[in-house]
Amino acid sequence: MTLNSSDVPGPVLVMGAGAVGCYIGGCLAAAGVPVTFVGRPRVLQALAGHGLTLTDLDGARRVVPAAQLSLSEAVPAGMRPALVLLCVKGGATGDAARQLAAALPAGMVVLSLQNGVGNADTAGQAAPALRALPGMVPYNVAELSPGAWHRGTDGELAAPQDAALAPWVPVFAKAGVPLALVPDIKAVQWGKLLINLNNPVNALSRLPLQGEFMHAGWRRCFAGLMEEGLEVLEAAGIQPAQFGALPQRRLMALLRLPDEQFATVGAPLLRIDPQARSSMADDLALGRRTEVDMLCGEVVRLARRHGVQAPRNARMVELLDGGWPAPPPVLTADEVLGALGL
Ligand SMILES: NC(=O)c1ccc[n+]([C@@H]2O[C@H](COP(=O)([O-])OP(=O)(O)OC[C@H]3O[C@@H](n4cnc5c(N)ncnc54)[C@H](OP(=O)(O)O)[C@@H]3O)[C@@H](O)[C@H]2O)c1
Known part of the structure; x- marks a missing residue:
């Protein structure tokens, strides 16, 4: 389903283009959300060569051609995303947060889509200017071939009931990556x-x-x-x-x-x-x-x-x-x- 640009609060920046970042950011991009992927050369070269193909256990298949992808090895200076999705592994959280804070305005909302319970706090401590929020990804995503990512299990993303995230709920739903805002994200x-x-x-x-x-x-x-x-x-x-x-x-x-x-x-x-x-x-x-x-x-x-x-x-x-x-x-x-x- 393609969204009208008036339905989308603004551009999304994926920090850490890997399994989670490429799948969730890719589903948003396939639905018409402007998404920039910040990642390593190996992954970006695969995306530039093959585009993104996103499949899931229910048989859905979404494709984002390479020409429509915005790819970068660093957080683009001057970019003003409406939402950042933090998708690096836990050991890389501090560095990634510092890189985001150096390039983006203070108060930027950064949703941690990482496992564990401490990554949003780690990001907030490394870069106090960011507004880091904890999230939870329930499903498994695996790379099938360069640029092809597969969701192998089910579930809804979860994040806290924060006013900054509320406008994104219908956007994520229409993109096929539903996001539930829950009263107790720690639980x-x-x-x-x-x-x-x-x-x-x-x-x-x-x-x-x-x-x-x-x-x-x-x-x-x-x-x-x-x-x-x-x-x-x-x-x-x-x-x-x-x-x-x-x-x-x-x-x-x-x-x-x-x-x-x-x-x-x-x-x-x-x-x-x-x-x-x-x-x-x-x-x-x-x-x-x-x-x-x-x-x-x-x-x-x-x-x-x-x-x-x-x-x-x-x-x-x-x-x-x-x-x-x-x-x-x-x-x-x-x-x-x-x-x-x-
Ligand atoms: N994969 C899953 O199925 C799944 C499911 C639920 C939750 N999670 C959680 O989601 C988080 C991300 O996991 P993932 O499997 O998506 O990891 P991943 O595939 O390793 O993707 C992260 C990517 O970000 C890159 N990166 C790290 N720091 C960066 C930086 N400063 N700038 C640009 N790129 C950077 C990494 O490169 P390097 O390898 O070179 O650092 C890697 O390519 C983890 O906390 C994981 O536990 C994963």
């Missing part, structure tokens, strides 16, 4: 974070998500991290929002079933593209630093602030990050269970 982010505690397990398993979920040992690692996360949230007085079809405690019980039972009762969890992996698995495979500290590390920091311990999540940070830049050791599920004390 939503923590709900997503509990699910993302599987990302380091998936990365260590070196298996696609489906293969990992078919193995009781890896499922018990995920359930153990989530159980500890829930205990820490309870100590902190935070009630996480449910993410996905099952309440967290039912999901944990399902994950802990033996393989034979899980194969039947857990079938909904196995309905995933057989090749899909967490983006943390991709980071590990490419030798990039992972976001484990923005996930398990947040559980550990919240625990400390509330006088409790989170040894399993602390151990997971060590396993992934302890030897950086050396890759983590190749471990079996039993070895990881042992390391987590499970």
Whole structure:
């Protein structure tokens, strides 16, 4: 569906053209929103050569020809976007925020479309002139080929009920990337974070998500991290929002079933593209630093602030990050269970 220019509050700047930035920014661009993509040469060259092709699990296909794309390696000086979408990985948040603040007017609204619970605060601390707001992306996006991005799961983007975002709700809806403004974004982010505690397990398993979920040992690692996360949230007085079809405690019980039972009762969890992996698995495979500290590390920091311990999540940070830049050791599920004390 193409929007009238009078329906759009103004141009959008995507900071960090990668999976999330290209998919969400691309859907907005395909609907007629003027979008500028700031990214690395490798990605921009692919976009300049192939344009953007955006597909999803419902069979939708949107194309933005290369000639219609606005691409830049740096935040264009003098640009006045109405909204910035911050789409870099957590470790790049501070630098990206400083680059935005150096080029854009004070008070610019920057919506963090990143995992974890701390990126908007990190951006705000690195660049106090920005108005950084937390967001949540529920779905998985993967690059199928240069310029082609695929949304593999469902859900609605979430952000706080902020007046600056309200005019964007119908725009995002018409672009096919619905945005819900929620009363308690922290609860939503923590709900997503509990699910993302599987990302380091998936990365260590070196298996696609489906293969990992078919193995009781890896499922018990995920359930153990989530159980500890829930205990820490309870100590902190935070009630996480449910993410996905099952309440967290039912999901944990399902994950802990033996393989034979899980194969039947857990079938909904196995309905995933057989090749899909967490983006943390991709980071590990490419030798990039992972976001484990923005996930398990947040559980550990919240625990400390509330006088409790989170040894399993602390151990997971060590396993992934302890030897950086050396890759983590190749471990079996039993070895990881042992390391987590499970
Ligand atoms: N992928 C998913 O399915 C998914 C789903 C939900 C949430 N998320 C979250 O969304 C966030 C983004 O993830 P992603 O998978 O989209 O990451 P990504 O594919 O790595 O994309 C980020 C891109 O931004 C680039 N970048 C970093 N700093 C930059 C800067 N200052 N200027 C220009 N470009 C810069 C990165 O380049 P370098 O690699 O060179 O730094 C990378 O190409 C993460 O927090 C992730 O956890 C991802």
